[in-house]
Amino acid sequence: MNIEFHNFDELLEAARGFPTLPVAVVDADEQHVLEGACEAAEAGFIDPVLIGHERLIHSLLEKIKPHAAFSVIHAPTEEAAAEKGVDLIADGKVKALMKGYIHTAKFLHPILTHHLEGEQRLSHVFLTDIKTYPKLLYITDAAINITPDLLAKADIVRNAADLAHLLGVETPKVAALSAVELINPAIPSTIDAACLAKMADRGQIRGAIVDGPLAFDNAISAESARIKGIRSDVAGDVDVLLVPDLVSGNILAKDLEYLAGAQLAGFVAASKVPIILTSRADPPRARLVSCAVAALVSHRQGINAEGDSPAA
Numbered sequence: 425m426n427i428e429f430h431n432f433d434e435l436l437e438a439a440r441g442f443p444t445l446p447v448a449v450v451d452a453d454e455q456h457v458l459e460g461a462c463e464a465a466e467a468g469f470i471d472p473v474l475i476g477h478e479r480l481i482h483s484l485l486e487k488i489k490p491h492a493a494f495s496v497i498h499a500p501t502e503e504a505a506a507e508k509g510v511d512l513i514a515d516g517k518v519k520a521l522m523k524g525y526i527h528t529a530k531f532l533h534p535i536l537t538h539h540l541e542g543e544q545r546l547s548h549v550f551l552t553d554i555k556t557y558p559k560l561l562y563i564t565d566a567a568i569n570i571t572p573d574l575l576a577k578a579d580i581v582r583n584a585a586d587l588a589h590l591l592g593v594e595t596p597k598v599a600a601l602s603a604v605e606l607i608n609p610a611i612p613s614t615i616d617a618a619c620l621a622k623m624a625d626r627g628q629i630r631g632a633i634v635d636g637p638l639a640f641d642n643a644i645s646a647e648s649a650r651i652k653g654i655r656s657d658v659a660g661d662v663d664v665l666l667v668p669d670l671v672s673g674n675i676l677a678k679d680l681e682y683l684a685g686a687q688l689a690g691f692v693a694a695s696k697v698p699i700i701l702t703s704r705a706d707p708p709r710a711r712l713v714s715c716a717v718a719a720l721v722s723h724r725q726g727i728n729a730e731g732d733s734p735a736a
Contacts (some may be wrong), residue, residue: 427663428592429560432553432687432713435591436467439716442723444471445698446518447715448509451502451526453480454704455487460711461522462490467712469719473497473518475505476525502526503533510534513697520698520718522711528567528701535699544694545569547580548701549587550677551717554686557644562588562596562664566673567690567701574616577666578629581620583693584664585632590724591717597657598624598664599643600636601672605654607637613668620666632664633657640665640676678703689713691721698722 429435449461453476461472462485474481478498485494499505506526512518523531535541548567551560564584569576581598588596600617607614617636624634635658641648646660667673680686688710692699698718702710 426594427559430558431560432551432689432716435560435720436713436716439469439720439723440467442468442719444468445520445715445719445722446471446473447520447522447700447718448473448475448512448518449522449524450475450509450531451499451505451524452476453484454525455484456706456708457524457711458484458488460702460706460708460715461494462488463708463712464715465494466491467716469712469715470520470522472522473512475499475508502530506531506534510538510540513540514538520700520722522700522715522718523702525704527704531701532568535695540696540699542694542696544579544583545576546695547583547693549584549691549693550673551591551689551691551713552677552680552686553688553713554680554684556684559663560591561662563673563677564664564666564693566667566670566677568670568692570670572669574619577616577620578623579694581624581629581632581634581664581666584666585629587691587693587721588663589631590721593663596632596663597661598632598634598636598666599638599658599662600634600666601640601643602637602668603639605637605639605642605649605652613637616668617666635659636666687713689717691717 447470449472452474464470473495475497547565550563565580585596600620602613614637621634623629635656643662649659690702700714
């Protein structure tokens with residue numbers, strides 16, 4: 425198995441000891457958000473700047489009682505908080521962004537307006553630690569791209585593969601999911617999946633093994649694939665699950681979290697700065713691990729406090 429991390433505990437341990445990452449926490453005036461940010465700060469992953477309703481943030485901090493004092497910037501609305509976070513990036517005062525209690529669309533709007541996306545489209549990856557699977561699963565895209573077409577899915581695969589490489593997966597195995605494993609023109613996602621597999625074969629998608637269409641059971645279980653007569657290098661050893669659309673991906677990730685006990689971390693791929701993006705209802709540990717991912721990615725990409733601002 426060509427991987428570095430089997431679970432979040434191993435990832436957290438690997439992220440310790442690097443310089444702390446200055447992070448703007450956008451819309452920080454919610455207890456779970458603040459608890460996660462404080463835990464990540466105490467672990468040494470981030471140095472948070474808390475943006476939101478100043479009085480409420482200070483009131484919550486009095487309950488949480490963190491070991492250190494943090495910078496707090498008042499912003500009366502979600503939109504103002506999001507704009508302020510991007511301003512701090514442009515001014516070089518922080519090196520990463522973290523979504524707090526703000527809605528995803530409002531959080532992303534100034535990020536896109538100020539062109540913090542990289543050469544490829546932005547996409548989201550849920551990293552999933554589930555006891556019934558022997559390594560981390562990457563689920564993409566369940567938060568940003570709603571109904572991606574074939575070329576968008578190719579970018580989403582590339583983004584997830586790049587993130588997996590940074591996190592120690594030598595050759596990510598990608599399953600392009602659909603409801604069935606056979607190509608059926610009545611199910612467009614099967615055609616996209618087959619095209620993505622062929623694009624990888626022809627070098628249009630590099631650094632990953634892509635197979636599809638695969639149903640979820642075929643991707644996760646080599647035995648299921650064997651019973652159905654599917655020959656696949658991905659089945660039973662998948663790293664990345666490419667979902668057909670945001671709705672199916674969001675349902676899949678939250679099903680695993682709430683019914684199967686999975687732990688999730690959320691990260692935006694292909695941005696110029698690390699962007700931490702979790703669900704608003706996620707527990708503090710989801711934010712802690714997501715901050716560790718950001719710190720690890722930042723270190724391995726060579727981003728540091730002395731570097732030029734990506735938005736400059």
